Amino acid sequence: MSIRVVTISRQFGSGGRTIAKMVAEKLGFDYYDRELVSKIAKESGLAEDYIIEQGEYATVRNSFLFDLSLGAAASSGTRSLSDQLYVIQHNIIKDLAEKGNCVIIGRCADHILAKREDALHVFCYADMQFRQKHLLEKYGETNEKPEKRLKEKDDKRKVYYKHYTGEDWGMPKNYNLCLDTGKIGLEQCADLIVQIVQNS
Amino acid sequence: MSIRVVTISRQFGSGGRTIAKMVAEKLGFDYYDRELVSKIAKESGLAEDYIIEQGEYATVRNSFLFDLSLGAAASSGTRSLSDQLYVIQHNIIKDLAEKGNCVIIGRCADHILAKREDALHVFCYADMQFRQKHLLEKYGETNEKPEKRLKEKDDKRKVYYKHYTGEDWGMPKNYNLCLDTGKIGLEQCADLIVQIVQNS
Numbered sequence: 001m002s003i004r005v006v007t008i009s010r011q012f013g014s015g016g017r018t019i020a021k022m023v024a025e026k027l028g029f030d031y032y033d034r035e036l037v038s039k040i041a042k043e044s045g046l047a048e049d050y051i052i053e054q055g056e057y058a059t060v061r062n063s064f065l066f067d068l069s070l071g072a073a074a075s076s077g078t079r080s081l082s083d084q085l086y087v088i089q090h091n092i093i094k095d096l097a098e099k100g101n102c103v104i105i106g107r108c109a110d111h112i113l114a115k116r117e118d119a120l121h122v123f124c125y126a127d128m129q130f131r132q133k134h135l136l137e138k139y140g141e142t143n144e145k146p147e148k149r150l151k152e153k154d155d156k157r158k159v160y161y162k163h164y165t166g167e168d169w170g171m172p173k174n175y176n177l178c179l180d181t182g183k184i185g186l187e188q189c190a191d192l193i194v195q196i197v198q199n200s
Numbered sequence: 201m202s203i204r205v206v207t208i209s210r211q212f213g214s215g216g217r218t219i220a221k222m223v224a225e226k227l228g229f230d231y232y233d234r235e236l237v238s239k240i241a242k243e244s245g246l247a248e249d250y251i252i253e254q255g256e257y258a259t260v261r262n263s264f265l266f267d268l269s270l271g272a273a274a275s276s277g278t279r280s281l282s283d284q285l286y287v288i289q290h291n292i293i294k295d296l297a298e299k300g301n302c303v304i305i306g307r308c309a310d311h312i313l314a315k316r317e318d319a320l321h322v323f324c325y326a327d328m329q330f331r332q333k334h335l336l337e338k339y340g341e342t343n344e345k346p347e348k349r350l351k352e353k354d355d356k357r358k359v360y361y362k363h364y365t366g367e368d369w370g371m372p373k374n375y376n377l378c379l380d381t382g383k384i385g386l387e388q389c390a391d392l393i394v395q396i397v398q399n400s
Contacts, residue, residue: 120383125372170372172325178378183320184396192392196384
């Protein structure tokens with residue numbers, strides 16, 4: 001079993017988080033989603049709610065990748081709070097992957113760990129109909145129309161991903177496996193991922 | 201087993217054709233690649249080599265989708281030869297899917313059969329290193345550098361797909377499953393597809 005890390009990126013409402021949990025359970029891997037937030041909170045001294053929010057919103061300024069290219073020499077004082085947070089979570093994700101046997105949800109983990117041969121990068125998506133149904137089942141009705149909520153969340157993830165990686169979110173080349181969870185089914189998606197890890 | 205049709209689109213050199221053959225064999229499905237070309241040749245009276253060429257090159261004029269929207273009433277006399285060919289192969293692909301139990305390679309079959317619930321649409325891709333190696337193993341050395349050949353073929357498929365579907369080639373939303381064949385391995389990719397069909 002050479003794959004020791006699974007990253008799961010997902011469209012909102014695709015069931016990617018449920019799949020990630022199943023994969024972690026079936027493989028006996030650690031699961032990092034909320035757990036990752038706690039680690040970041042501990043390291044940064046910031047509130048968990050703020051970190052959750054920052055994981056989907058980004059203060060867009062195009063200089064972040066340029067900043068990073070300056071390396072550790074760049075003073076953290078010149079960076080926005082969300083950019084500083086990204087650096088902290090970037091380092092935590094790298095440390096977690098180094099330890100291995102884990103499933104990491106979102107937060108550009110696919111990009112941060114792109115060069116690791118022992119990582120499998122998965123993208124979960126589904127059509128609007130499936131995602132709307134999943135959203136309603138999971139979170140119930142709200143004042144906002146499901147389609148609008150889904151679009152807003154996706155847009156935020158796109159902006160966040162672009163800002164911190166310079167790449168377009170959800171393109172196959174950034175993943176090893178892209179799954180239409182509505183067509184394939186959540187349980188089967190988890191089984192396919194587990195199978196690939198176990199056969200590696 | 202509710203999935204009766206598998207379409208496989210692929211980056212050149214990703215091994216998608218090999219995977220398609222394995223899937224057809226394992227499922228006992230008919231396999232349409234060269235066989236599709238023969239059918240189109242028979243129906244159009246054109247040479248097979250010409251049809252193969254046209255399957256990757258397109259005479260780009262933006263009016264094709266507009267033409268199609270006019271339906272059967274539009275005179276075929278106003279269409280380019282490649283556009284007329286597309287209409288013939290479009291109809292053949294629809295007929296084949298109707299009969300079912302088949303694997304169809306390329307030729308925008310994913311788009312043509314997008315609305316069929318009994319179809320599974322797969323996209324195969326891999327990184328440049330794997331595709332170069334695969335290309336050399338399969339077709340040997342040529343005067344042209346492998347990277348250039350791969351890029352040219354991909355570009356042609358992109359143009360062809362855009363011309364006839366109005367969409368961008370290789371985006372997850374057009375497929376149910378996208379596989380990094382270099383990471384997952386050709387045999388395992390075939391197994392995953394077969395599994396999804398058999399569990400459907």
